[in-house]
Amino acid sequence: MTATPPRITIHDVAARAGVSTATVSKVVNGRYGVAAATNERVQRVIDELGYEPSLVARSLRSHRTNVIGILVADLEPFSAELLKGAARGIRGSGYELVVYSAGGRTNDQIGWEHKYLTRLVGTLIDGAVLVTPTIVDAPSEVPVVAVDPHRGRTGTPTVDSDNLNGARIATQHLLDLGHRRIGFVAGRSDLESSRLREKGYRTALAAAGIAINPELIEVGGYEQEFSETAAHALLTLPEPPSAIFAANDLSAIGVLAVAHSLGMQVPADLSVVGFDNVPESVLADPPLTTVNQPIQKMGQMAVELLLSLLAGQPIAAEHLTLPTSLVVRQSTAPFRTVKPRRGGRLARSAKGRSPAKA
Amino acid sequence: MTATPPRITIHDVAARAGVSTATVSKVVNGRYGVAAATNERVQRVIDELGYEPSLVARSLRSHRTNVIGILVADLEPFSAELLKGAARGIRGSGYELVVYSAGGRTNDQIGWEHKYLTRLVGTLIDGAVLVTPTIVDAPSEVPVVAVDPHRGRTGTPTVDSDNLNGARIATQHLLDLGHRRIGFVAGRSDLESSRLREKGYRTALAAAGIAINPELIEVGGYEQEFSETAAHALLTLPEPPSAIFAANDLSAIGVLAVAHSLGMQVPADLSVVGFDNVPESVLADPPLTTVNQPIQKMGQMAVELLLSLLAGQPIAAEHLTLPTSLVVRQSTAPFRTVKPRRGGRLARSAKGRSPAKA
DNA sequence: CTGAAAGCGCTAACAG
DNA sequence: CTGTTAGCGCTTTCAG
Numbered sequence: 160m161t162a163t164p165p166r167i168t169i170h171d172v173a174a175r176a177g178v179s180t181a182t183v184s185k186v187v188n189g190r191y192g193v194a195a196a197t198n199e200r201v202q203r204v205i206d207e208l209g210y211e212p213s214l215v216a217r218s219l220r221s222h223r224t225n226v227i228g229i230l231v232a233d234l235e236p237f238s239a240e241l242l243k244g245a246a247r248g249i250r251g252s253g254y255e256l257v258v259y260s261a262g263g264r265t266n267d268q269i270g271w272e273h274k275y276l277t278r279l280v281g282t283l284i285d286g287a288v289l290v291t292p293t294i295v296d297a298p299s300e301v302p303v304v305a306v307d308p309h310r311g312r313t314g315t316p317t318v319d320s321d322n323l324n325g326a327r328i329a330t331q332h333l334l335d336l337g338h339r340r341i342g343f344v345a346g347r348s349d350l351e352s353s354r355l356r357e358k359g360y361r362t363a364l365a366a367a368g369i370a371i372n373p374e375l376i377e378v379g380g381y382e383q384e385f386s387e388t389a390a391h392a393l394l395t396l397p398e399p400p401s402a403i404f405a406a407n408d409l410s411a412i413g414v415l416a417v418a419h420s421l422g423m424q425v426p427a428d429l430s431v432v433g434f435d436n437v438p439e440s441v442l443a444d445p446p447l448t449t450v451n452q453p454i455q456k457m458g459q460m461a462v463e464l465l466l467s468l469l470a471g472q473p474i475a476a477e478h479l480t481l482p483t484s485l486v487v488r489q490s491t492a493p494f495r496t497v498k499p500r501r502g503g504r505l506a507r508s509a510k511g512r513s514p515a516k517a
Numbered sequence: 518m519t520a521t522p523p524r525i526t527i528h529d530v531a532a533r534a535g536v537s538t539a540t541v542s543k544v545v546n547g548r549y550g551v552a553a554a555t556n557e558r559v560q561r562v563i564d565e566l567g568y569e570p571s572l573v574a575r576s577l578r579s580h581r582t583n584v585i586g587i588l589v590a591d592l593e594p595f596s597a598e599l600l601k602g603a604a605r606g607i608r609g610s611g612y613e614l615v616v617y618s619a620g621g622r623t624n625d626q627i628g629w630e631h632k633y634l635t636r637l638v639g640t641l642i643d644g645a646v647l648v649t650p651t652i653v654d655a656p657s658e659v660p661v662v663a664v665d666p667h668r669g670r671t672g673t674p675t676v677d678s679d680n681l682n683g684a685r686i687a688t689q690h691l692l693d694l695g696h697r698r699i700g701f702v703a704g705r706s707d708l709e710s711s712r713l714r715e716k717g718y719r720t721a722l723a724a725a726g727i728a729i730n731p732e733l734i735e736v737g738g739y740e741q742e743f744s745e746t747a748a749h750a751l752l753t754l755p756e757p758p759s760a761i762f763a764a765n766d767l768s769a770i771g772v773l774a775v776a777h778s779l780g781m782q783v784p785a786d787l788s789v790v791g792f793d794n795v796p797e798s799v800l801a802d803p804p805l806t807t808v809n810q811p812i813q814k815m816g817q818m819a820v821e822l823l824l825s826l827l828a829g830q831p832i833a834a835e836h837l838t839l840p841t842s843l844v845v846r847q848s849t850a851p852f853r854t855v856k857p858r859r860g861g862r863l864a865r866s867a868k869g870r871s872p873a874k875a
Numbered sequence: 876c877t878g879a880a881a882g883c884g885c886t887a888a889c890a891g
Numbered sequence: 892c893t894g895t896t897a898g899c900g901c902t903t904t905c906a907g
Contacts, residue, residue: 166639168900179878184902192876211632215573215640216900219883234604234614239597246592246618256592258616260604274569281524282573282884283641438796526884537894542886550892574884577899640900879906890895 167210176204187212218282227465228284229258230275230292236409236437237454238290241306244458245288252466257284276303286469288461293349302468304461309350316468317478318461322352325450325483326359326404329432332448332485333402334367337494338430341369342393342400344379344386344410353381356406356434375400379410386413394421394429401494402430408440411447415490426492436486445489453481525568534562545570576640585823586642587616588633588650594767594795595812596648599664602816603646610824615642634661644827646819651707660826662819667708674826675836676819680710683808683841684717684762687790690806690843691760692725695852696788699727700751700758702737702744702768711739714764714792733758737768744771752779752787759852760788766798769805773848777802784850794844803847811839 169187173180178201185193186201193201204210218224229245231238242258249256259279261271272292280287286302293309307319333341343360346353361371377393379386386405390413393400405411411433418429425431425445433440433449440447460479467474527545531538536559543551544559551559562568576582587603589596600616607614617637619629630650638645644660651667665677691699701718704711719729735751737744744763748771751758763769769791776787783789783803791798791807798805818837825832 166900167635169902170900180901181878181880181903182876185877188902190902194876197876209631209635211635213577213640213900214636215577216883217902219571219573219577219885219900220902222883234600236601239601242592242600242616243594243597256616256618258600258614258618260614260616273567277525277567277569278572282571438800441799442796524884527886528884538885539887539895540893543893546886548886552892555892571884574899575886577884577901578886580899877907879904881903881905883901885899886897888895888897891893 166213167208169210169212172201172204172208172210175208176201215283222281224283224285225253226255226257226284227462227469228276228279228287229256229290230261230272230279230287231258231290232261232271234258234260236439237407237435240437240454241290241458241461244455244460245462247455248459248462248466254285254466254469286465288458288465291350291352302465304465304468306457306461307352309347309352316464316474318457318464318481319352319479320452320457320481321483322355323359323362325434325452325485326356327363328483328485329404329434329450330360330363331367332487332491333404333430333432334363334369336402336430336491338400338402339369339494340372340375340398340400340402342375342377342403344377344389344393344403344405344414346379346381346406346410348378350381353406360404379406379413381407381410383409383413383416386410387417390414390417391421394418394423400429402432402491404432404434406434408433408435408437408443408447408449411449411490412439412443415443415445415447426490427495430491430494432491441488443490448488448491449486451484451486457481524571525566527568527570530559530562530566530568533566534559573641580639582641582643583611584613584615584642585820585827586637586645587614587648588619588630588637588645589616589648590619590629592616592618594797595765595793598795598812599648599816599819602813602818603820605813606817606820606824612643612824612827644823646816646823649708649710660823662823662826664815664819665710667705667710674822674832676815676822676839677710677837678810678815678839679841680713681717681720683792683810683843684714685721686841686843687762687792687808688718688721689725690845690849691762691788691790692721692727694760694788694849696758696760697727697852698730698733698756698758698760700733700735700761702735702747702751702761702763702772704737704739704764704768706736708739711764718762737764737771739765739768741767741771741774744768745775748772748775749779752776752781758787760790760849762790762792764792766791766793766795766801766805766807769807769848770797770801773801773803773805784848785853788849788852790849799846801848806846806849807844809842809844815839 169180169183173183178197182193182197183201186198259275261275272289276287280301289303289305291307291309292305304316304318308317330341345357364371377389379389393403394417403414405414411431414431415425418425423429433447436449436451440449464474527538527541530541536555540551541559544556617633619633630647634645638659647661647663649665649667650663662674666675688699703715722729732754735747737747751761752775761772763772769789772789773783776783781787791805794807794809798807822832
C-alpha cells in the first residue's frame with residue numbers, strides 16, 4: 160500500500176500566505192474584493208506549491224462543475240467512436256468531459272446507467288449523455304440525453320439512427336444478390352435498436368415473399384463471443400443459410416471467424432452483412448459489408464443537445480434520428496446455386512465461377 | 518437554468534427509515550453491527566427512494582474510491598484506441614474507469630496532465646494512466662503510469678512503443694522503393710515520441726548516404742490541420758519530394774488531402790507513410806502505408822501496470838517498449854523518374870507506366 | 876478588503 | 892446495536 164498522498168490543500172496555501180482559506184478561494188476563483196497585493200502574494204504561493212483545487216471538494220460544495228459526463232457500459236468500438244464525436248461537440252464550450260465506464264462485465268446488470276447517473280449527478284457532473292442505456296428513467300431533473308436508448312422513446316431527448324431502415328436495406332442487399340436462405344444473428348431483445356433491426360430483417364423478407372424461418376434466427380447479444388455460438392448453430396444446420404445478416408459488426412466479425420474455422424470462404428460460400436460500420440469492420444477479413452451509422456455525429460449531436468439543455472435553451476427536436484446507409488465491401492457476393500463442398504473442405508477455385516442468379 | 522436537482526441523500530433515507538445516517542451508511546457499505554430487522558427496513562427505503570451514494574461525497578471522506586483515471590488531452594483516434602485496451606485491462610479487477618479529457622484545445626497549454634492529476638488524485642481516483650503527457654512530474658505519491666510520455670523516461674513507469682525503429686523502417690521502406698527526396702512532416706518537438714521519429718528518419722537517410730535537407734522537413738504538430746500547411750509547403754517546393762513520411766497518421770491523412778487538392782495522385786506521384794496505424798489509416802484514400810503501434814495493447818498494459826502498483830505488487834519492468842512494424846498498404850509505390858506534370862494537372866493514365874528505379 | 880463560520884454528502888471513531 | 896460528533900476540501904454568506 161502506498162502512503163497517503165500528501166495533497167496540498169487550500170489550508171496549506173492559506174497558512175503559507177498568511178491569509179484565510181476564504182481569501183485563497185476568492186483568488187483562485189477570481190472573485191472581487193481582494194487587494195491587489197494580497198492577490199499577488201497568494202497567487203505566488205499557489206504557484207510555488209503547485210496547488211490545484213480538488214474537483215471533488217469543489218463540486219460537493221457548489222453544485223455546478225462545468226463537467227459533463229458520458230456514461231457507457233463499456234469501452235468498445237461503438238462507444239469509442241462516439242467519444243470522438245462527443246469530444247468534437249464539447250470543444251470550445253468551456254465544459255470538460257468525464258467518461259464513466261461501468262467496466263464491461265457489469266452490463267449484465269440492468270440499470271447500470273441509473274446507478275452511475277445518480278452517483279455522479281448533482282455532485283460531479285452537470286448533465287450526462289447516456290450511451291445505449293437499458294432504461295431511460297422518468298425525465299430526471301438534471302439534463303440528460305440518451306444515445307441509442309434501448310427502450311424506445313420517453314421524455315428524455317434522444318439521438319439514434321434509423322435502425323429499421325438500415326436493417327431493411329441490408330437484408331434487401333442480400334435479396335438482390337439472389338440469396339433466399341438468409342440467417343439473422345440477433346442482438347439483445349431488451350434493446351430497442353436490436354428489436355428494430357430484427358424487424359427490418361423480417362420486413363424485407365416478408366416484402367420479398369419469403370416466410371420467416373425461425374431456425375435461421377439465433378441470438379448473438381451484440382457480442383462477438385455469443386455471436387460465434389449463434390453462427391456455429393446456423394452454419395452447421397442441415398441446410399445452412401447462404402447469407403447471414405448480423406445485428407452489429409462485432410457479431411458479424413464473429414460470424415466471419417466461425418465461417419473460416421468451418422473452412423468456408425466468405426463471400427464465395429457465405430455472404431455476411433454487419434451493422435454499425437465501426438472501424439473494425441474495414442479491418443475484418445474480408446472487409447465487411449455493413450450498414451453505416453454516423454456514430455461520431457451521433458456523439459457530437461448528443462453533446463450539443465445536452466449543452467443546449469444546460470444553457471436553458473429550447474432544443475430543436477426531442478428525438479433525432481440520423482440516416483443509415485449501406486456500405487458494400489467484400490463480404491457479400493451473388494448467391495451461387497452449386498456449393499462446391501467436398502468432404503467438408505471447399506474447392507479453392509471458386510472465385511468467379513457461377514454467375515449471379517438474381 | 519434548470520432547477521437544482523433534488524438529490525436523494527443519506528439524510529432522506531435516514532429520516533424515512535427512522536434511523537441515523539450512520540446506520541444507513543453501515544447498511545450501504547455492508548458493515549457489521551446492524552440488526553437484521555433494521556438492515557432490512559433501511560434497505561427497503563433505499564430501494565424505494567432509489568438512493569445511490571454520491572461518489573464525490575464518499576471519496577472526499579474515505580480516500581479510497583476504487584476508481585482509476587485515464588487522463589487524456591483529447592479524444593482522438595489514438596486515445597480512443599487506447600481506451601479500448603484499457604477497458605480490457607480493467608475487466609474483472611473490481612475497479613472502475615474514469616476518463617478525463619482536457620477538451621482538446623486546452624492542449625496548447627503545457628502541463629495539463631499535472632493540473633488534472635492533482636485535481637482528481639486523492640479525491641476521485643486512486644491512481645492514473647497519463648496518456649502522452651508533456652511532463653511527467655517527479656514521481657508522485659500516487660500510482661501513475663505514463664503512456665508514450667513526451668519527455669523520455671523518468672521515475673514513473675512507462676509504456677511506449679519503439680518509435681525510433683518504427684521511423685527507421687518507414688523511411689527505409691521509402692528508400693527501398695527508390696525514393697531519394699523524402700520529406701518529413703514532424704510532430705511536436707516537446708514530445709519524446711516525436712523526436713524519436715524524426716531521429717529515425719534522419720538515421721535511415723544517413724545510413725543510405727543521403728544528406729538531410731532542412732527544406733524537406735516541416736512541422737505538422739501531430740495535427741491534421743497544421744500538417745496540411747506543412748504538406749503544402751513541401752509539395753509546392755521548386756523541387757518537391759517524391760515521398761513524405763509523416764510523424765503520425767493524422768498528419769499523413771493531411772498530406773493526402775493536400776496532395777489531392779494539388780491534383781497529385783497517391784501513390785503514383787507521391788508516396789506517403791504514416792505512423793500509428795489507427796483505424797482511420799485504413800479508411801484513408803488510398804489506404805495508408807503506416808507503422809503499426811500496438812495501441813490497444815499499450816492501454817491494456819498501462820492499466821495492468823497501474824493495478825499492480827495499486828496492489829502494492831512489484832512490477833516486472835519500469836519501462837515497457839512494445840515493438841512497432843511496417844504495414845504496407847496503398848499509399849506507397851516505387852519512385853518514377855519522369856513526373857508527368859502538365860500545366861499543374863496530372864495525366865490520368867499514370868498507373869503502371871514507368872517501372873521502379875530502385 | 877478580509878476572516879469566521881456553516882455546510883455540501885458522506886464515513887469513521889467513539890459513546891451510549 | 893445505534894446515534895452523536897467530527898471533519899474530508901472547498902465555497903459562501905455575513906460580520907468585522
